[in-house]
Amino acid sequence: MSKIANQYISGRLIKRYKRFFADIQLDNNKETITAHCPNTGSMQGLLEEGNPVFVTKADDPKRKLKYTLEIIKSGNANVGVNTHKANRIVEDAIEMHLIPELGKYDSYKREVKYGTNSRIDFLLSDDKKQTYVEVKNVTLSRKKETAEFPDAVTERGSKHLIELSKLPNKNTRAVMLFLVQRDDCKKFQIARDIDQAYYDNFKKVIKKGVEIICYNCSFESDKIRVNKKIKLINE
Numbered sequence: 001m002s003k004i005a006n007q008y009i010s011g012r013l014i015k016r017y018k019r020f021f022a023d024i025q026l027d028n029n030k031e032t033i034t035a036h037c038p039n040t041g042s043m044q045g046l047l048e049e050g051n052p053v054f055v056t057k058a059d060d061p062k063r064k065l066k067y068t069l070e071i072i073k074s075g076n077a078n079v080g081v082n083t084h085k086a087n088r089i090v091e092d093a094i095e096m097h098l099i100p101e102l103g104k105y106d107s108y109k110r111e112v113k114y115g116t117n118s119r120i121d122f123l124l125s126d127d128k129k130q131t132y133v134e135v136k137n138v139t140l141s142r143k144k145e146t147a148e149f150p151d152a153v154t155e156r157g158s159k160h161l162i163e164l165s166k167l168p169n170k171n172t173r174a175v176m177l178f179l180v181q182r183d184d185c186k187k188f189q190i191a192r193d194i195d196q197a198y199y200d201n202f203k204k205v206i207k208k209g210v211e212i213i214c215y216n217c218s219f220e221s222d223k224i225r226v227n228k229k230i231k232l233i234n235e
Contacts, residue, residue: 007222008054013072016047022069024053035067039081042152044140046072046079071219078219079139080181085224086137087121089217090179093226094122101213101229102131102175115163131173134160138180140191147185147216147230149178153195161201161210168209176205180216180230188214189233206234 014023014032022037035055052073057066070082080089087110093099094108105124112123114132122133140151150157160176167174178188192199206212212234218227 007056008070009057009067011053011055013047013049013051013053015049016043016069021065022053024055024067024069026055033067034065035069036065037069037081038084039069039139040083041139041150043072043081044151045142046074046081046139048074071224075184077141077182077184080137080217080219080224081139083137086135086179086181089181089224089226090122090133090135090177093215094124098226099177099213099215099229101211102133103129103173105131115166118160118163129171129173131175132164132167133175133177134164135177135179138178138188139182141182141185142191145184145186146233147178147180147182147188147214148191148194149188150191150195150198154198157195158198158201161198161205164210165205165208173211174209175211175213178212178214179226180214181224182216183219183227185216185230187231187233189235 011024011026016022016037020037022035024035025032054071055067055069072079072081104126106126108122108124111119114120120132121135124131138147138149140148164174190199190202212232214230214232216227216230218225
């Protein structure tokens with residue numbers, strides 16, 4: 001069974017505030033609820049009042065906020081805004097070998113320590129090579145069919161790039177995987193105007209052997225899956 005299956009509940013966005021809160025009117029009973037918003041980014045372009053949304057409900061009695069914001073519809077696009085789901089979506093793809101660019105691997109581990117106080121999202125291994133995979137969730141799109149990262153300045157993101165750049169050698173690969181949780185994008189680029197430092201570090205680490213892989217997602221009735229590789233615009 002997929003690790004990312006959900007029972008989605010539809011509604012309409014009222015507002016997002018204090019980063020972690022979103023007021024939503026549910027479609028089924030018109031109740032207004034406050035959902036946890038598991039996305040610390042700006043969510044630029046997604047927060048128009050009235051946008052259709054999908055939430056999930058938790059059974060945990062200890063949770064103060066019973067609902068979690070999962071998907072926002074922006075125009076005709078479905079956008080997965082739960083950054084915590086990104087690694088679960090990628091893990092599902094790793095287990096099913098849906099990302100051929102990662103090559104062959106016999107096993108994988110999650111959250112492996114490396115570098116200076118860092119943890120890699122996935123470490124793939126076989127008897128000849130190890131592949132370190134860092135995952136970044138992407139929601140921003142300001143141009144038709146083009147996804148962008150980041151949507152806000154990210155010093156932590158730059159740190160991850162620099163740490164990755166220290167890894168590549170003949171037995172070790174370092175991969176930055178941009179997971180575009182959108183179904184309307186065919187290209188990806190770095191949002192240079194939002195974070196010049198991240199753009200500069202991105203260009204540097206490619207020269208040091210860090211590999212870039214970009215995939216968009218498909219949205220089904222109860223889950224989000226890795227879909228197709230999209231083109232990197234490296235300018």
